[in-house]
Amino acid sequence: MMSKIPFSRGVHEVAPGVWAFLQPNGSWGLNNAGCIVSEGETLFIDTLFDKVFTRAMLDEYRAKIPGLDLHGDLVVTHANGDHHYGSELFSGRMIATKSFAQEMEEIPPSFLADLMDMAPELGGMGAYFQKAFGAFLFRGLSPRKPDLLFEDELSIQVGRLTVVCRDMGPAHTKSDCIVHVPEAGVIxxxxxxxxxxTPILWEGPVENWIDACDKLLEMDADVYVPGHGPVSNKKGVTLVRDYWVSLSKEAKKHFDAGLSARRAARELLGFPYPDWVDPERVVINVHSLYRQWDPSLPKTDVAELFDQMSRLTAP
Ligand SMILES: [Zn+2]
Structure with a gap:
């Protein structure tokens, strides 16, 4: 086991040849990425949210990682922009699931760029957008489409390391791919x-996310690199699993009692872990759970969700 990895911005070697790029504090758009380097071959995992952030990460990779091949392939884990909007800076093949290829079209960078332009006129919601996304430059991004698509599972050889990409979704998005390096004990x-x-249930069903946590635990890795937040271990996976079990149980009580999703979210702010960042995301989670329990409910517009979240954070 390696010693504890500090949660500081930049690249960290989490196991021999396996590197994670971390971005504290893990809030909106501050995702983690990484790469695997062995015998002159490289596989990149995810980009950052825009070209400025992604270029800085690649510069740091180049400066700090011995044997890096900048032309290595890139695997992207899911369709949220923070994980793939910087893909045009990579020259190797881009690998993703089939569902990713469809889902990536749903929110193009221009949508976020337009939203940020409008933010000053959007009151509390606009202020929330600026706080969450104001550090990023969405205008002029052209994320690539994947070159190689897979379903369920794909094994890739990187030097002497076997890397397994596995679609565990739908849960957070329609397709959530993990990257497992069994010999290194890293996921x-x-x-x-x-x-x-606070995790975000954009898609669901929540049971899939709980199952995914069980599978992650069964894989029995030493190191779990999350999409957001510090490098973790099985305890961290268990906390996320417990979050979904507890939240869905409590939200179901409110649903059965006839409370609106908006009210239920307000009741459940900070539940069950009050110290987690971005507790207002419970709004998204409760809306997704309510739709799971009553499919006749209309899908709540993303702008409406952000409006409700901004109201929950208002002083
Ligand atoms: Zn993310």
């Missing part, structure tokens, strides 16, 4: 793990 868990911040 890049993508956004199936948020450590120290």
């Amino acid at each position: 890049f868990a993508s956004d199936l793990l948020f450590i120290g911040s």
